[in-house]
Amino acid sequence: MSSTDVRDKAEDSGPSGYAAARLRLLTEGARSGPPRRSALAQLTDDWLTGLFAAGAEATRGVALVAVGGYGRGELSPRSDLDLLLLHEGGDATAVATLADRIWYPVWDLGLALDHSVRTPAEARKTAADDLKVQLGLLDARHIAGDLGLTTGLRTAVLADWRNQAAKRLPELQELSAERGERQGELQYLLEPDLKEARGGLRDATILRAVAASWLADAPREGLADARRRLLDVRDALHLATGRATDRLALQEQDQVAAELGLLDADTLLRQVYEAARVISYASDVTWREVGRVLRSRAVRPRLRAMLGGGKPTAERSPLAEGVVEQDGEVVLARAARPDRDPVLPLRAAAAAAQAGLPLSLHAVRRMATGVRHLPTPWPAEAREQLVTLLGSGRPTVEVWEALEAEGLITHFLPDWERVRCRPQRNAVHVWTVDRHLIETAVRASEFTRRVHRPDLLLVAALLHDIGKGWPGDHSVAGEIIVKDMAARIGFDRDDVAVLATLVRHHLLLVETATRRDLEDPATVRAVADAVGSPGTLELLHALTEADALATGPAAWSAWRGSLVADLVKRVGAVLAGDVPEEPEAAAPTAEQERLALEAVAIGSPVLALRAQTEPPAEERPAGDPEPLGVELLIAVPDQPGVLPAVAGVLAMHRLTVRTAELRALDLPDGVDGSVLLLNWRVAAEYGSLPQATRLRADLVRALDGSLDIAGRLAERDAAYPRRRGVVAPPPRVTVHPAASRLATVIEVRAQDAPGLLFRIGRALEDASVRVRSAHVSTLGANAVDAFYVTGPEGAPLPGEEAVSVARKLEETLRG
Incomplete structure (x- = not known):
């Protein structure tokens, strides 16, 4: 159906005809975009013109005007109709009657309407008082009635706008x-x-x-x-x-x-x-x-x-070869030749970022249209200018965006195209991939004084997620890509190898520190083998922190920072030649022994809460208020179900578990019985911590079966807010057989929810395995928990048995 046919149908049938024609227009598969918006605006114009003509005895002295988006002819399917009934101030009753005859049919069809009735003088006064009204009137368009009235208002509003622009x-x-x-x-x-x-x-x-x-x-x-x-x-x-x-x-x-x-x-x-x-x-x-x-x-x-009436000239201050500052912007010198100087865009960008000034649009476009390709490998100056740009801190962002807007970034770094504007569907990330890389470089610029090779740190920060534009593990893909990119940029073979290692293992430190037992020598040796040298470890430590800080608030904290620093210290010792010894069971502290003896004496659990020492402010990330948490010590007479009971009670009290260690405690000679000692670090989700007496009372009830933890948590889970239509990926449970010689490491990745640790603990208990320690990590909506488990005799699980336990645990979590 043509637009003329649609209009005829609307006019013949009145409001119902307009509604039917509108529906047909919106469901036409062949028409969308600007043609449909324009046709919808025209259809609406014709219908409103008919309403105006039927209600107005004369068309002089009154006009119907579309403003805002409707005035621009940009009607989306559910857009408001922004209308102004303009009149010269005659018969107020007649004008009000005409307004009702237009507004009510619009409302009757369920269309949203933003309407007003004003004289030209009233419209100009309202615009002078309300900037939003003035902006809407700038797009005023005549629909029906006195064209001269509409034209006069448009002319006056535009004149007012230009006169008041300053x-x-x-x-x-x-x-x-x-x-x-x-x-x-x-x-x-x-x-x-x-x-x-x-x-x-x-x-x-x-x-x-x-x-x-x-x-x-x-x-x-x-x-x-x-x-x-x-x-x-x-x-x-x-x-x-x-x-x-x-x-x-x-x-x-x-x-x-x-x-x-x-x-x-x-x-x-x-x-x-x-x-x-x-x-x-x-x-x-x-x-x-x-x-x-x-x-x-x-x-x-x-x-x-x-100057005595002479014409002023803008000052031009030199910043670098071919680059000057003029009127608060960085521009090219008159003699600069982008077609003969391929390093000029990088030199101009570095100078602008160092000076904290924007690149002028004219300069960027001039460079984009005439720049030559750099030779491979890049000359030393080009590499140095790139590093200078990346090391300039916050001003780097605006300068980088100016280069990217005109295609200069992909001119120098073609691989950038795959990450440009790429979304990250992870609530932890607050930026697209490309902006995250720039933010990481900005953060890394704060750490250049603490590493021996700041150039490698900055380039690794820029490229560490470059593999996210490719299928598969982005770290593995990124290692391959960065080898090629670093060689093209002009780094030598040894530096290329370091950059490849940094990109391949940029998640290694934080994942190991938060998900593995740092007391286990196998953990430390594995990291040392992957890193290879103290210099690379130093760079990786700085990159890890910069990456996390650039990811979002949930990715870094004082707690994570302290764990990573502890791991780096241990790995550094191994790389320096120290050989870590197999850990021996630590002797209980006086407090632990006291709690254990009390638990045996009364035959029920005892516990103590102790605040952890927070690191000095200068050692915490900027703006990070998070304390290390609270140490929870629990001594329980050895019995089945301890792990799920403790985890369930903590979940009921809205306590987040950060680390968890369980071990059997040797009691002094002459004391009968055995005791499990749990040394956990917890933090309150909301508000303050519960009292230790309440935790103990609920734990006693959980262990004797009088407290239905599963039921209570199920009620919480049913009320847990979920986004409509969003389906979480299924949980995944894997075995890492080489992660420890003392235990079998089972890693659980699942959607975080109240009671998740309780469900895991109950499933492991049902599998007849003992949990030596647990390392809990939560990023956004995702939980990544690692459990060091053994058989009943304290030895690692045989391979097939470990796989079977993991499979059953995954099935439980899926259910």
Whole structure:
């Protein structure tokens, strides 16, 4: 059906005809994107024109005007209708009657309506008082009635906007910045608001308003396509949900991707991120230009007076060869030749980051259009300029984004394309892969004073996740990629080997420290063998911390830092020639022996809570308030079910277990019985820790069977908040036979939930194995727990038996 046919049908049938025509238009598979938005706006125009004509006795002195998104003709399936009934101030009753005859049919169809009735003078006054109203009127479009009235208002509003630009644009910039702080950056969010987040449709509209002021203009290249792409996604979102929403929630992304004919939700997010990046960069450039123009307007009269009326010239201060500073930006010298100097973009970027200044748009585009390819391997200057750029701290981010916006990053590092705008569907990560790599380099720049080869640290930080653009283990893929990239950048064979080791094992320290028994010599030897040298260990330690800090708040803490530091100290000793001895059972402390004797005497568990010493503030990551936790000592007469009972009681009291050690304690001669000693470190999920007396009372009841832990935790689990439509990956249980000679290491990866450790403990108890120690790690919604288990006699499990235990445990957790 053509758009003319649709209009005729709407006019013939009134509101019901419009509704039917609208429905057909929205369900036409062949029409989407700008054509559908335009056709929907035209269809709505024709219907409203009919309502206006039927209700207005005369069309002079009154006009129906579309404003905002409707004024731009950008009607998504569930968009509001923003309408202004404009009148000259005549018969108020007649105007009110006409408004009712237009508004009520719109409401009757269930369409959202943002409406107002004003004279031109009232509209201008409201716009002067309300910036949002003024922005909406900038897109005013005549629908019906007195065209001259609409034209007069548009002309006046535009004149007001341009006359007041010096005052209103800074106000608009401040409001935009506040909104960006609240909503976040669209290009990094897993569930972004397509309109309000920074780099979204609201910012694209603001760029149009800035251009209308004639004060500055946004870089146009790619901007219209980015805006169109976000509008297309919003259209698909409205059709998929049936709601007027701008929030691209996780559970709707697959359906939206299918509506747009995209491969999957990751492809959808990547396109959204690319569009947002274009709009964000255009916003940065535009607001910088607005500031420059406003500053120059303020300074120009004084300069002219000082120069006797002559034309002022902007100062140019040299920063590097072919690179100068001018008016707060880094630009190219007049004699600079990107076509003859392939290192110039890296030199300009390094100079800008070192000076804390932005690269001018003109300079970046000039370099992008004329730059030559670097020879392979790169000359030393190019490598040095890259390292300087990476080591410049926070200013590196803005400079890197400017280079990336014009394709210069992939010009120098083609492998970057696979990680560019790549989403990370892990709640722990707050950035896309490419931004995470830059953030890691920024964090690593803070540690360059503590390593002997800061250049290797910075490059490893930039490339440690480069393998995430390839299938399989990203560390393994990254090792292969970085060998090629590092050689092309110009590092020698030994340095390439170090960089490859850092990328291959960038997760080794934190995973080992939080999931393995550091008292076991096999653990320390395995890390030492993988690292190979003290210098590489030093770099890996710094990279580990930088990577975790750049990941997000949940990835690093004082506790994790202390475990990694302990592991590094032990591995360093091995690399220096010390041979770790097989650990012997430590003699009980006086407190442990006292608790054990008391437990035997009364025949029931006793426990004590003791706060751990927090490291000095200077040794903790910036902004990290997390203490090391509380040590929980429990002595229990040896009996079945101790591990699940303790884990269940702690879960009931909302205590998070960080480490857990269990061992049988030898009692003094003459004391009958045996005691299990549990030395655990715990932390409260919410608020303060429970009293030790309450924990002990519940533990006694759990052990004698009068406390239904499973039932209580099941009630908690039923109330546990879950996202609709989000299915967690199944749990995975694996055996690591070479991880220890003293025990069998069973690793559990599962969705974290209340009582998970209780379920694991009960399953291991049912398998008739003894837990020597447990190492618990939680990242976001994922738990990774390692259990050192033995048979009843205290020896590691035979291979087949270990696999069988792991298989049964996995089946239990899946159930």
